[in-house]
Amino acid sequence: NKDESEHTEEITFITSNTSIPDKIISNGIPPQIKHQSKHIENIPSVTSNSNTAENKDESGHSEDIISNSIPPQIKDEADHTEDIAFVLSNGIPPENFTRDTSAFPIDNLPLNDSSQLLNITNFKFLINTPCSESAYIVVVHSAPSNYHKRQLIRSTWGSKVPLYFFFGETATNQALLDTESTAYHDIVQGSFIDSYRNLTYKDMLVFKWVIYNCPRVRYVLKIDDDVFVNVARFSEFLTDALSPYGTRHLLMCYVWRHIAVDRSNNMSKFYVSVExxxxxxxxxxxxGPTVLxxxxxxxxxxxxxxQDGNYFWIEDVFVTGIMVSKLNLKHAEFNWWKGNDWLLVTKYEDLFQYDPGRNLFVMIGEPIYEQNGQNLVEYFLNVTSDHSGNPV
Structure with a gap:
């Protein structure tokens, strides 16, 4: 946990030294164009003055985790071993920690920042919603037409966390979003067309909204609307692996490495030209589906x-790859902690491979929604509660 005083500690992430030259060709796409009522429980505090804890991985090995020590080595998909040094809380907040401390130095932004979104100079929020004061929030990329996915989230794990859905403009589903906003107070909408090629705008909409509306947040989990979050496991992860008081220099996800640019078929959804x-x-x-x-x-x-002003439409590559490299930031991976991994399911039977003790996230394939919608609701209600009906 790092505060602004001289008593500071840093998380060090040692990863690939891959760098990208400063120049990236702009592909700018010009725009065409209330209150969180749920009761949200704060992340539980860790035991005060507890300087050591014993963690066991799935192979039975144990290690003593001491405040500011280094967790076990981690292997990425390419079998390259990386050391990640985390600052682990000893249960005592920093000397100057208060819930009133703003997480974002907004005064460092230019005066016109509120009306700028990348190369959009007349940006505005079409629907704005106040932010919860919880220690962490979940922000969701959703397509306007995906009402069934939002309802699945709201009726299961999403009822337990501060949750917000993000959109651009839509001609065909605006009435639906207005109705949802009135009913659930969890909609944020910006003044750009909601489309696949505008997902970078949506990422920036999330960032702008959080910065201007969530001064007390300690962690922001960004997901897609086809992801199930194991809320109990995730809260445990934040308190045990990180800190309930927040931390710094954290960009955590499942990392893609050595991915070739798609030049093979100019009709492909993922085709990117040399220009x-x-x-x-x-x-x-x-x-893209899960980033902390x-x-x-x-x-x-x-x-x-x-400040950069450029635009590249593959948002996970642009935001968490190209810009991360330019800024010399580092990635960390979820799966260093107790072997956690995510589960991708493409048919309903695959769900029964789900391990609540291991899978922080489950990504659900589209055919399952179409064929097993009600079964999904019942399944996730079951896995998010124990037999007494309490959250697990």
Whole structure:
């Protein structure tokens, strides 16, 4: 946990030295165009003055985790071993910690920042919603038409956390979003067209909204609307692996490495021309469905992207790859902690591979929604409660 005083500690992430030259070809796409009522429980505090804890991984090995010590080595997908040094809380907040401390230095932004979103100079919020004062929030990229996915989230794990859905403009589903906003107070909408090629705008909408509305947040989890979050496991992760008081220099995700740029078929959804991006391989970047930010990293990315002025439409590559490389930030991976990993399911039967003790996240394939909608609700209600009906 790092505060602004001289008693500071840093998280060090040692990862790939892959770098991207400063120049990236702009592909700017010009725009065309109330109250969180749920009761939210704060993240539980860790035991005060507890200087040691014993963690066991799934192979039965144990290690003593001491405040400011280094957790076990981690292997990425390419079998490259990385050391990650985390600051682990001893249960005592920093000397000057208060809940009134703002997480974002907004005074460092230019006066016109509120009306700028990358290369959009007349940006505004079409629907704005106040932010919860909880220690962490979940922000969700959702397509306007995906009402069924939002309802699945709201009726299961999303009822237990401060949760917000983000959109651009929509001609066909605006009435639906207005109705949802009135009913659930969890909608944020910005003045750009909601489309696949505008997902970078949506990432920046998330950043802008958090910076201007959530001064007390300690962690921001960004997900897609097809992801199930194991809330109990995730809260345990924040308190045991990180700190209930927040931390710094944190960009955590499942990292893609050595991904070639798609030049094979100009009709492909993922085709990128040389004019859009001149290099043959992307830098390491986060798999888009789940990314965890500390406030300082989120602010640094936002500020740099606003100043940069360029636009690249593959948002996970641009925001968590290219810009992360330019800023010399580092990735960390979820799966260093007790072997945690995510589960991708493409048919309903795959759900029964779900391990609540291991899977922080489950990504659900589209055919399951279409064929097993009600079964999904019942399944996730069951796995988010024990037999007494209490959250697990």
């Amino acid at each position: 859009e991006y001149p290099y043959e391989e992307y830098p390491p970047y986060c798999s 930010y500390s406030p300082d990293v989120l602010f640094k990315l936002y500020q740099s992207l606003q």
